[in-house]
Amino acid sequence: QKEVEQNSGPLSVPEGAIASLNCTYSDRGSQSFFWYRQYSGKSPELIMSIYSNGDKEDGRFTAQLNKASQYVSLLIRDSQPSDSATYLCAVNNDGNKLVFGAGTILRVKS
């Protein structure tokens, strides 16, 4: 079992729709959770961090964490073509390193 799992996609949504990206993790002791956006040929860019159960909203982005189910998600409201990218879920469970999933490719069609 991989430590952090994501559906590779591609996930295709129409412009203006809600994109829902999901991630599961295996280490129940994980404490910090992050979403990064990575455009093709570029480095990952941090877009959301979440540390406690529930929802955290920042503009069009909402991160959701459920530690009991070992599940973290990212919702993107009013999706735009510029949101088309690979979204990486990352988990910190030992203070030293982030463990990344392989990423989900999101395509927003205009």
Add this chain to the structure above:
Amino acid sequence: ETGVTQSPTHLIKTRGQQVTLRCSSQSGHNTVSWYQQALGQGPQFIFQYYREEENGRGNFPPRFSGLQFPNYSSELNVNALELDDSALYLCASRGSFTGELFFGEGSRLTVL
């Protein structure tokens, strides 16, 4: 703009050669870590430095080594390059209390 700069941005080496990648981290961030990202994969943790000492290492062989300098800049050295070392190498600095990592633009290494 993360304040983390890396050089060179692209380079090509042949198998068996050695390479040094450099990173200048954000002012005030005394922890720097290096990740390797192969095509189509998420970044993989190589190692982390805190106040010039290695304090965490991933599943990479000893031919991957590093240094952190008093000004918190850092180097990643890879000896005896193999074809599978072809990847994007990412340097990241860490916020002191949040654990958030901020990546530089990366160095893309191609081994022929």
